[in-house]
Amino acid sequence: MKLLTKSSLLIATLSLFLFFFMGIIFFQVLKNMSISDLNRELSDLKELVVDYLDDDMAYEVEALPGIDSLSVKAVVSPERVEETFGDTLMYDSREDQFKTYRYIQFMTDIEEEVFLVKIFKSTTPTDQLVERVTLMMTLMVILFLAGIFILNRFIFASLWKDFFEAIEKLKQFETSKEPVILGEQDIEEFEELRQVLELMTRRLAKDYKELKEYTDHTTHELQTPLAVIKSKTELLIQSENLGASEMKCLQAINTSVNQLSRLNSTLTLITRIENRQFTEKEKIKLTELLDRHLELLDEHIDLRKIKVEKRYRDEGLELLMDQGLADLLIANLLKNAIVHNIEGGAIVLETRPGSLLIKNDGPPLEFNQEELFTRFVRDTRRSGNFGLGLSLVKKVCETYNFLIDYSYDNQQHMFKVTFLD
Amino acid sequence: MQILIVEDEASLMESMVSYLEIEGFRCEKAADYHTAVCVLDKHDYICMLIDLNLPGGDGLELVKLAKENQSESGIIIISARNTIEQRVEGLEAGADDYLVKPFHLSELVARVHSVARRTRMKGGEVLSFGVINVHPEEHTCFVNQKQIDLTRKELDMLMLLMANRNRVVTKESIADYLWGEYGGGYGSYDFVYTHLKNLRRKLQDAGCPDYVQNIYGIGYKFSLDKSP
Numbered sequence: 001m002k003l004l005t006k007s008s009l010l011i012a013t014l015s016l017f018l019f020f021f022m023g024i025i026f027f028q029v030l031k032n033m034s035i036s037d038l039n040r041e042l043s044d045l046k047e048l049v050v051d052y053l054d055d056d057m058a059y060e061v062e063a064l065p066g067i068d069s070l071s072v073k074a075v076v077s078p079e080r081v082e083e084t085f086g087d088t089l090m091y092d093s094r095e096d097q098f099k100t101y102r103y104i105q106f107m108t109d110i111e112e113e114v115f116l117v118k119i120f121k122s123t124t125p126t127d128q129l130v131e132r133v134t135l136m137m138t139l140m141v142i143l144f145l146a147g148i149f150i151l152n153r154f155i156f157a158s159l160w161k162d163f164f165e166a167i168e169k170l171k172q173f174e175t176s177k178e179p180v181i182l183g184e185q186d187i188e189e190f191e192e193l194r195q196v197l198e199l200m201t202r203r204l205a206k207d208y209k210e211l212k213e214y215t216d217h218t219t220h221e222l223q224t225p226l227a228v229i230k231s232k233t234e235l236l237i238q239s240e241n242l243g244a245s246e247m248k249c250l251q252a253i254n255t256s257v258n259q260l261s262r263l264n265s266t267l268t269l270i271t272r273i274e275n276r277q278f279t280e281k282e283k284i285k286l287t288e289l290l291d292r293h294l295e296l297l298d299e300h301i302d303l304r305k306i307k308v309e310k311r312y313r314d315e316g317l318e319l320l321m322d323q324g325l326a327d328l329l330i331a332n333l334l335k336n337a338i339v340h341n342i343e344g345g346a347i348v349l350e351t352r353p354g355s356l357l358i359k360n361d362g363p364p365l366e367f368n369q370e371e372l373f374t375r376f377v378r379d380t381r382r383s384g385n386f387g388l389g390l391s392l393v394k395k396v397c398e399t400y401n402f403l404i405d406y407s408y409d410n411q412q413h414m415f416k417v418t419f420l421d
Numbered sequence: 422m423q424i425l426i427v428e429d430e431a432s433l434m435e436s437m438v439s440y441l442e443i444e445g446f447r448c449e450k451a452a453d454y455h456t457a458v459c460v461l462d463k464h465d466y467i468c469m470l471i472d473l474n475l476p477g478g479d480g481l482e483l484v485k486l487a488k489e490n491q492s493e494s495g496i497i498i499i500s501a502r503n504t505i506e507q508r509v510e511g512l513e514a515g516a517d518d519y520l521v522k523p524f525h526l527s528e529l530v531a532r533v534h535s536v537a538r539r540t541r542m543k544g545g546e547v548l549s550f551g552v553i554n555v556h557p558e559e560h561t562c563f564v565n566q567k568q569i570d571l572t573r574k575e576l577d578m579l580m581l582l583m584a585n586r587n588r589v590v591t592k593e594s595i596a597d598y599l600w601g602e603y604g605g606g607y608g609s610y611d612f613v614y615t616h617l618k619n620l621r622r623k624l625q626d627a628g629c630p631d632y633v634q635n636i637y638g639i640g641y642k643f644s645l646d647k648s649p
Contacts, residue, residue, distance in 0.1 A: 223501035224430050227523035231436035234526045237589045237639060238443075247637040254639065258593045261523045262605050265503060272504070296603050299612040324505055331602070339607055 004156050011148060019141045027134055034126040035102070039085050041066065042104040045119050046083075053110050053117070068101065069120035074113055081107055081116065090120065099124055162190055166197060179205050208275070215271050226261045233257060266388045269328070270375075273395040278322040286317040286356060290349055293330045300338050304345075311350040319419060321400050329396045332389040333358050333415060340413065348412075355418045362413050372406055423464040424533065425449045427457040427483060428472045428499065433522075437470065440526040441533070443588075454478030461487060466494040467537045470529075473500040473511070481514050488515035495536035499524065525594030531584040550583045551645050552629050564627035574599050575620045582633070582643035591640035617641060 045066055052064070053072070069090065083106040089098040101120040108115050162185055169180045179202040185191040233254050236242075242250070272278070294301070294308060301308060319326060337347045337360035345361030371377040373394040378387030393415075397404045403418040424446045428434045431452070438448045449464060451457035454477035461483070469487060473480035484496055497518040498511045508519045517536045520529060538546050538557060548555040554563040557580065562571050571579065581598050582590060592613045596604030599616075621633055634642045 223522040224433065227501075228430060228432040228436070230523040231433060231440070231526050234591065234594075235436055235439060237591065237636075238440075244637055247639055251637065251639040254591055254593065257523075258605065265521075268503070277504070296600075299600070299616065300603075300607050303612045303615060335607065 003160065004153065007156065008149060008152060011152060012145070015145055015148070019145075023134075023137065023141075026137065027130070030130050030133060034123075034130055038102040038121060038123065038126065039104070042085065042102060042119055042121055045121075046104055046106060046117075049117060049119060050108055053108060053115070066121070067119055068122045071118045071120075073116045075107065075116050081105065087123070088120075100127070159187070162187075163193075166190075166193065170197070170201075173201055173204075177205050177208050211275060212277070215268060215275070218268070222264050223261070226257060226264065229253070229257045230261065263388070266392065270388070270392060270395055273325065273392070273399060276399065278325045278399070280322045280324075281320050282323055284319045284321060284323065284326045286319055286351055287312050287315055289319075289326055289330050290334075290351075293327070293334050294349075296331075297334055297338060301347075304338065304341060304343055306338060306341050306344070307346045309346060309348045311348065314351045314353045317351050317353070317356075317419075319400075325396045325399065329393055329417075332393045333417075336360075336389055336393075336415075337413075354420075355416060357414060357416050359412045359414045361411055363411075364408055365413075369406060369408075373404070422446045423449060423466050425451065425457075425460065425464070425466045425469040425471075425494070427451045427470065427475065427480065429453060429474070429476055430472075436526065437529065440530065444530055446533070452476075454480075454483065457483055458486065461492070462490060466492075467541055468495040468497060468533050470497050470499050470533075471516075473498060473502055473507075481511065484511070484514040484516050493540060495533075495540040497529075497532055497536055499529075525591065525597060527581065527585045527588065527590045527594045528598045531581045531598065534584045535580075548580065548583055550586060550643070551632060553579070553583070553624070555580060555583065564624060564629045567627060569623055569627045571620070571623060574616060575623070578616060578620055582641065585643065587642065587644045589636045589640045589642050594640070 045064070048064060049067075049070070083104065085102065085104050088101055088103055090101050091097075092099045100123045102123050103118050103120045105116060105118045108117055162182065166180065166182055169182065172178075173180055180197050182194045182197070185194050233250060237247070237250055237254070290310075334347075337358050340362045341347065341360045342362055346359075347361075348357070348359040350357040350359075365372065367377055373390050374387075375391045376387045394404060396402075397417065401420055403416075403420065405416045405418075407414050407416075422445055424441060426434060426437055426441075426448055428437070428450075429452050434450060434452065438450065441448055446467075449460055449466070451460055454475045457471075457475070458478075469483075469492075471480045471483050475483075480498065480500070484498065487494065487496060495518075496516045497520055498516045499520045499522060500507070500511070501522040503521045511519050517539065518532050520532060535557070546557070548557060552565050554566075555561070555576070556563075560573065560576055562569055562576060562579065577599055578595060581595060592610040593605065595613050595617075596610055598604075599613075617633065621631060625631055632643050632645065634644065636642050
């Protein structure tokens, strides 16, 4: 969720709660005030009515201003009723509906007779007032909230501008490896963030550079003596006066030095993948990639009389990755399928939407399946490889968050690469 | 037939010089950047072999310098730097080829020949060996003036052997030269043998004597004189 959305939502929920409870309290207070106003008015009217009744002007009482209705009844029982206020509904024939009224009832003595008097006053005008005020308030609250929302948007954009800029620069750091340098900030927290970022990325850039140089130097330092051994061996082989046993020694040296130089370059490659030094991204069609590699491996496939079966269920499957790493991934998976195959065995290549399956015939693993992608774990029945191919595959998969699974079923090894996107 | 070799590792320099001198090339040696700058124009080299990590400077600058001087020499960079970016950088600076250390001397010779052909003879040269004539530019091969049909890999193999005539070319170097990254690590180099067998059969079918000798299983030698 975006920061703006989150803060807007928070403001909205909090102010809704706040205004809801405030609204209830406001409404209650207003209602109570209007009731006590009515009560006071009724009390005033009561005195007026009592005066009129005392003066025996009952016929005029009905016409007193402010009284909506009046009932005067003679009471027989001597039981006294206290003065009380109350609410009641009365039928209004003019508007053909019931309306609410506030009344006061009290007892009064007129010429030795006791009367129960009830004075009614319609609450409709005050109710209407309360209603209108509440409506006004709600409208204002809505306007206020909308204002806050729009303001929040503007304030947010201007306050966090530098923050978003920093994020953009950080994103670029991955490819450029240049320290993230931002202008000075007037907000204290952002200034702190800026300093931390600069310090951190400077160190990262420095580490990256040093690591790169280290790798570069190691390769160079190892490659040169290897080149010397290799060239000297080749020169020695040219000697005319060597016997079979010397030649055998030379062959062993030659084979080993070639293996060693391959090992060295593969280890360098793994380090470089781990350092994320392959950053180019291009669209690569998987089926074309597979076909190209099959062609390059033609000799190896033919030599062992391996049958290749293509099941391209998803012809258009495209990967967005570095070309070199894509080559590495496919080359090593295919190499694995060839080297660990049996004479005259089969390789099945299957593309499905979002995944690639490579199956090959072969005897079961002689080590634990979990160790398959670990460096230097290899089938001891074969010499000449170091068990680095699959760890290369694993590294490439890790770089792009591809999933790689292995299973063995029915005399067949199966590797499945799932391209998550 | 002068070649300039710029390489700071003395042993490696020595190996390259001895191998190339048997081949009939004369070698000018430079062990550091400044020496190299001094001898850059000394001869009209047919090829320059330039290492990139040099005492006193970067080999890439030498390549650029040679190009600025309008040198017609072919340039091969020999370096331990092995990333695609570095290769591209080298070729963009004006090098004709890029060979990664450690390399096979036989491959070096083949590439020197090929670069020299491209820059000097403008590709129009014919390579001859006994009754075999190869036109590298047209990818054609003639035995006793009769064209024979070779695959691209067979022709490349033939040219590698011809460039290293009278030398033992190891199976590994043939595999690396023809298949590159796809050559090694497959458990055996039998596919080299299979290819060579096909090449030999095609040559002999056309009436060519068998010039190939198998040397103790280590590699092959191409020579007119079959007695080892």
